Amino acid sequence: MLGWRRAAASVLLLPRRAGWRPAAAMSSLLVGQPQYAWLRELGLQEDNPGVYNGRWGGGGQVVTTYCPANNEPIARVRQASLEDYEETVKKAKEAWQVWADIPAPKRGEVVRQIGDALRQKIKVLGSLVSLEMGKIYVEGVGEVQEYVDVCDYAVGLSRMIGGPVLPSESAPTTSLTSVAVTKIVAKVLEDNKIPGAVCSLICGGADIGTAMARDERMDLLSFTGSTEVGKQVALMVQERFGRSLLELGGNNAIIVFEDADLNLVIPSTLFAAVGTAGQRCTTARRLFLHENIHDEVVEKLVKAYAQVRIGDPWDSDTLYGPLHTKAAVKMFLDAVEQAKQQGGSVVYGGKVINRPGNYVEPTIVTGLAHNAPIVHTETFAPILYVLKFKEEEEVFAWNNEVKQGLSSSIFTRDLGRIFRWLGPKGSDCGIVNVNIPTSGAEIGGAFGGEKHTGGGRESGSDSWKLYMKRSTCTINYSKDLPLAQGIKFQ
Structure with missing residues (x-):
């Protein structure tokens, strides 16, 4: 789960504060400036190859990654061309021949070494995630x-x-983190004399993604992203009768009954709605409050929101940083305006913060109908729609009426209600919580959702099943041939 405790004192230096200006001779990229020398520990340079298949390369478009806290350029990455893609798939198939002969316990030992290597770089990698995302x-x-x-x-x-389970969720706008992690994994593979293409990396655009979706050599394609793009991926994969694992959107709800412990509700809602500036797939976007406690909870939430420390992601006191891109800021403003037009009242936030970077105010909107179009639209931003309800049956139905079905949570002390919530007429989501937030999941729990969330389980106890082929094997050890349905050949 996300940590809200203070960061250790050894926080690495991240983006400079507003008003600071480099010397004329200094690089215009953050990676080339002395105070960001720690990026070199991860093997990052001003220009970085975005393809790895046993060797580093890339012949496609060059993209620049930016720090969302100040929109300054960090470094450049050369993406893959279609020729790079073809070469990488070929090498990955060849590497599979080697990997398939390695017993599962030995594969596990390699994965253990990968975990140890990442653990040694955990602070500097965490700083890169903060810098880039x-x-x-x-x-x-x-x-x-x-x-x-x-x-x-x-x-x-x-x-x-x-076989082992390896997480792979790199986003196209955080390519430096992908490159840095791949460098660490590649070193472990090299030390174990395993082909580097076992863990290939391809940074690319829509052309590469389309090629992967249509490539019959891709036995399984795992996609994490929007429902709209996920649908396109699923259709292309299905056209060739391939398999896909989809982890898509989530319009998650918290339901609070009048018997709930508000000492749990307020911090849980704040954590779920504001954490990562509302940019988690499990972020709470809808809050259903029983009509008898609605006003009291809203008042407490507004006070809690006012105490959220907004600032530089690298400051240990900060709880809330910027949105990832300028496009996300526009999406936030559009959603707030639509909420107003559809009858909502902004009781907290709703504006862009006047400072460098992609900062917006965490926002609370009340007064909307449960089925208002904007309420049914997943907006990847810190906007919480607060809605009233009267009866258990209606609010369970409202929880389920959106297209996505990732995470859900209720707050109550009624055991009967809890089991109805967990039962067939309760939540239709893949993650069904009680008295805890919608965000934050245990490593061992199957992580994924239903309906337009995609139905896949990309992590936890069930994820490995999708990465394996299932076969039913029957062996006859006798000299006779037993036939089905009592059929006999004389």
């Missing part, structure tokens, strides 16, 4: 820690199933 430092470190924890979990699975 905009997460606060504690969350950046937590992101890497989750990768390490998944590696540890996979080591145990390697003794029970036929």
Whole structure:
């Protein structure tokens, strides 16, 4: 789960404060400036290859990554061309021949070494996540820690199933983190004399993604992203009868009954709605409050929101950083305006913060109908729609009426209600919580959702099943041929 505790005192220096100006001779890229020398520890340069298949390369378009806290350029990455893609797939198929002959426990040992290598770089990698994505430092470190924890979990699975589980969720706008992690993994593979193409990396645009979706050599394609793009991916993969694992959107709800412990509700809602500036797939976007406690909870929430420390992601006191891109800021403003037009009242936030970077105010909107179009639209931003309800049956139905079905949570002390919530007429989501937030999931729990969320389980106890082929094997050890349905040949 996301950590909201203070970061350790050894926080690495991240983007400079507003008003600071470099000397004329200094690089215009952050990676080339002395105070960001720690990026070199990860093997990052001003220009970085975005393809790895046993060797580094890339012949495609050059893209620049920016720090969302101040919109200054960090470094450049050369993406893959279609020729790079073809070469990488070929080498990956060749590497599979080697990997397939390695027993699962030995694969687990390699994964253990990967986890250890990441653990050694956890602070500097966490700083890179914060620099490139905009997460606060504690969350950046937590992101890497989750990768390490998944590696540890996979080591145990390697003794029970036929292969390890490796997380792969790199986004196209955080390519430097992808490059840095791949460099660490590649070193472990090299030390174990395993082909580097076992863990290939291709940074690319829509042309590369389309090629992957249509490539019959791709036995399984895992996609994390928007529902709209996920649908296109699923259709292209299905056209060739391939398999896809989709982890798409989530319009998650918290339901609070009048018997709930508000000492749990307020921090849980704040954590779920404001954490990562509302940019988690499990972020709470809808808050259903029983009509008898609606006003009291809203008042307490507004006070709690006012205490959220907004600032530089690298400051240990900061709890809330910037949105990832300028486009996300526009999406936030559009959603706030639509909410107003559809009858909502902004009781907190709703504006862009006047400072460098992509900062917006965490926002609370009340007064909307449960089925207002904007309420049914997932907006990847810190906007919480607060809605009233009267009866259990209606609010359970409202929880389920959106197209997505990722995470959900209720707050109550009624055991009967809890089991109805967990039962067939309760939540239709893949993650069904009680008295805890919608965000934050245990490593061992199957992570994924239903309906337009995609139905896949990309992490946890069930993820490995999709990465394996299922066969039913029957062996006849006798000299006779037993036939089905009592059929006999004379």
